[in-house]
Amino acid sequence: MAAVAAGVIAELCAVGLMALAAWLITRASEQPALSALSLAIVGVRACALARGAFRYLERLAGHDAALRVVARLRPQVFRARAGRPALRDGDALSRLVSDVDSVQELLLRCLSPAAIALVVATGSVITCTVVATTSGVVLAAGLLVDLVDGARELAAFGALPAAAARAEQHAARLRRRDGAAARSSSALFAAGILVQGVTAVGVTWMALLAGVPQTSVAVVGFLALAAFETALPLTDAARRWTEHFPALRRIAELLAAPPIALPKPNSQDLALHAVSVHYDRPALNNVDLTVEPGRTVAVVGASGAGKSTLLGVLAGLVAPSAGRVERPETRAATQDAHVFSATIRENLLLAAPDADQTRCERAAAQAGLLDWIRCRPAGFDTLVGEAGQPLSGGQRQRLLLARALLAEPDVLLLDEPTEALEPELADEVLTRVLRTRTGRTTIVVTHRLACLDQFDEIVVLDAGRIVQRGPHRDLAAVPGPFRDLRDAEALTDFAIRAQDDPDAAPRRSPGEGCANVEPAQPSGILQQPHDHRTCRPAARR
Numbered sequence: 356m357a358a359v360a361a362g363v364i365a366e367l368c369a370v371g372l373m374a375l376a377a378w379l380i381t382r383a384s385e386q387p388a389l390s391a392l393s394l395a396i397v398g399v400r401a402c403a404l405a406r407g408a409f410r411y412l413e414r415l416a417g418h419d420a421a422l423r424v425v426a427r428l429r430p431q432v433f434r435a436r437a438g439r440p441a442l443r444d445g446d447a448l449s450r451l452v453s454d455v456d457s458v459q460e461l462l463l464r465c466l467s468p469a470a471i472a473l474v475v476a477t478g479s480v481i482t483c484t485v486v487a488t489t490s491g492v493v494l495a496a497g498l499l500v501d502l503v504d505g506a507r508e509l510a511a512f513g514a515l516p517a518a519a520a521r522a523e524q525h526a527a528r529l530r531r532r533d534g535a536a537a538r539s540s541s542a543l544f545a546a547g548i549l550v551q552g553v554t555a556v557g558v559t560w561m562a563l564l565a566g567v568p569q570t571s572v573a574v575v576g577f578l579a580l581a582a583f584e585t586a587l588p589l590t591d592a593a594r595r596w597t598e599h600f601p602a603l604r605r606i607a608e609l610l611a612a613p614p615i616a617l618p619k620p621n622s623q624d625l626a627l628h629a630v631s632v633h634y635d636r637p638a639l640n641n642v643d644l645t646v647e648p649g650r651t652v653a654v655v656g657a658s659g660a661g662k663s664t665l666l667g668v669l670a671g672l673v674a675p676s677a678g679r680v681e682r683p684e685t686r687a688a689t690q691d692a693h694v695f696s697a698t699i700r701e702n703l704l705l706a707a708p709d710a711d712q713t714r715c716e717r718a719a720a721q722a723g724l725l726d727w728i729r730c731r732p733a734g735f736d737t738l739v740g741e742a743g744q745p746l747s748g749g750q751r752q753r754l755l756l757a758r759a760l761l762a763e764p765d766v767l768l769l770d771e772p773t774e775a776l777e778p779e780l781a782d783e784v785l786t787r788v789l790r791t792r793t794g795r796t797t798i799v800v801t802h803r804l805a806c807l808d809q810f811d812e813i814v815v816l817d818a819g820r821i822v823q824r825g826p827h828r829d830l831a832a833v834p835g836p837f838r839d840l841r842d843a844e845a846l847t848d849f850a851i852r853a854q855d856d857p858d859a860a861p862r863r864s865p866g867e868g869c870a871n872v873e874p875a876q877p878s879g880i881l882q883q884p885h886d887h888r889t890c891r892p893a894a895r896r
């Protein structure tokens with residue numbers, strides 16, 4: 356509202372500037388006393404200065420309002436989206452992000468200019484009508500013709516998506532249509548300018564016929580020209596509207612949609628009974644699993660064994676093809692979650708809008724990100740995402756983990772939460788998440804087999820079936836799938852270290868758990884070792 360008001364004043368100043376200048380020139384030709392012109396001279400200067408100041412205020416207030424709307428909308432959309440299976444679809448998620456950005460475009464580039472143009476056009480018509488009624492009528496008619504032009508523009512651009520869809524199969528036709536659309540766009544713009552000129556001439560002529568003083572004739576003529584300056588950009592606003600409106604519709608549909616029908620909490624335990632999931636082939640096969648409240652479970656297995664699918668079923672994101680699921684309230688953090696172009700705090704608060712600084716710091720500390728955040732000059736107000744500070748894979752992952760932890764869910768489901776971290780840091784973060792969990796059920800899908808001695812139970816999946824389960828000490832004591840996986844990991848680990856440093860000995864021999872892992876270096880940054888206690892780059896090891 357403030358932006359529209361500032362915009363209207365800026366445009367009225369622009370129109371007033373033209374009108375006053377016209378009056379001044381015409382009146383000056385009559386060679387009156389200078390005192391008769393002084394007020395108009397001051398008016399011209401005031402209008403010129405005020406126009407710039409109010410344009411600046413309009414931009415400021417407009418962007419402020421749009422960013423506020425977007426900041427309120429994003430968590431709403433995020434929550435409406437959370438829990439829906441499509442959240443796991445990267446395309447759907449990025450479209451969701453750009454949809455919210457489109458709302459910003461609609462507010463700033465379509466609605467605000469349209470509201471300003473409407474008020475300024477009405478004001479100009481009224482002024483012209485006061486000077487000479489017929490001039491006002493001509494100006495109103497001219498502006499209407501221009502708006503109809505805009506509407507045709509709208510129709511032309513509105514037809515583009517349909518044309519583009521058809522042209523996907525006929526690329527040549529698309530090029531021809533694109534060319535035609537560009538030509539029609541230019542023609543419409545030229546027509547707008549023609550209407551502007553014809554209307555200005557018509558308004559001036561009508562004022563002459565009405566016999567009003569010469570100075571007033573000049574005023575209404577220039578006023579008519581200036582009035583179009585706010586109306587002409589509406590063709591561009593119309594083009595943007597047709598581009599961005601579908602995004603607004605998608606968001607409205609999403610917010611209006613009833614919440615996803617997640618099965619109601621029907622148990623304190625998290626339990627799967629004979630659950631199978633078939634995509635084009637089986638991903639889970641007759642799985643039984645019961646996790647009591649407060650327990651910690653690690654799900655391991657080779658790639659494609661069905662770990663993420665199992666987690667998806669537990670979270671309610673994947674519907675089982677057969678079997679029964681019992682679940683208390685659950686919240687899942689998956690690696691598909693998005694880091695928004697916003698501050699670290701705003702990214703965290705998506706999960707818990709009411710969380711205070713202490714909770715944010717606690718979650719960041721648990722995720723191993725607090726030291727890094729404190730080393731940023733702006734701390735939690737550091738801008739991240741596309742428009743902000745680039746994040747390494749590990750920083751991004753820890754931010755997403757902190758967001759999930761901030762929600763303080765009863766059941767935390769994590770799919771490879773430390774996948775992008777250096778092994779030592781991964782172990783450090785996982786250890787902290789488990790040690791600070793205060794009774795929360797925690798289920799973690801992981802490829803990394805260190806630290807598993809900290810879990811109450813390990814579930815080993817192979818080809819969609821649970822092939823082994825039990826505490827670490829039991830599984831580590833007998834030959835079987837878990838030992839096979841662990842030996843394979845130790846060998847890979849050794850091979851990588853040997854490649855990096857031929858003299859290096861394996862840091863962890865098969866059978867050692869997290870407690871035996873070398874004390875974690877507080878590196879925090881993947882690409883460049885960093886000492887967070889001093890916020891300075893650390894010497895490379």
Ligand SMILES: Nc1ncnc2c1ncn2[C@@H]1O[C@H](COP(=O)(O)OP(=O)(O)OP(=O)(O)O)[C@@H](O)[C@H]1O
Pocket residue numbers: 634635637638656657658659660661662663664665
């Ligand atoms: N949305 C899907 N559509 C079709 N097949 C899928 C889908 N998701 C998973 N699958 C298939 O189901 C099987 C299990 O996949 P899942 O992602 O659960 O395995 P995973 O153990 O988590 O693997 P990774 O460790 O590589 O992430 C795989 O064969 C996979 O190709």
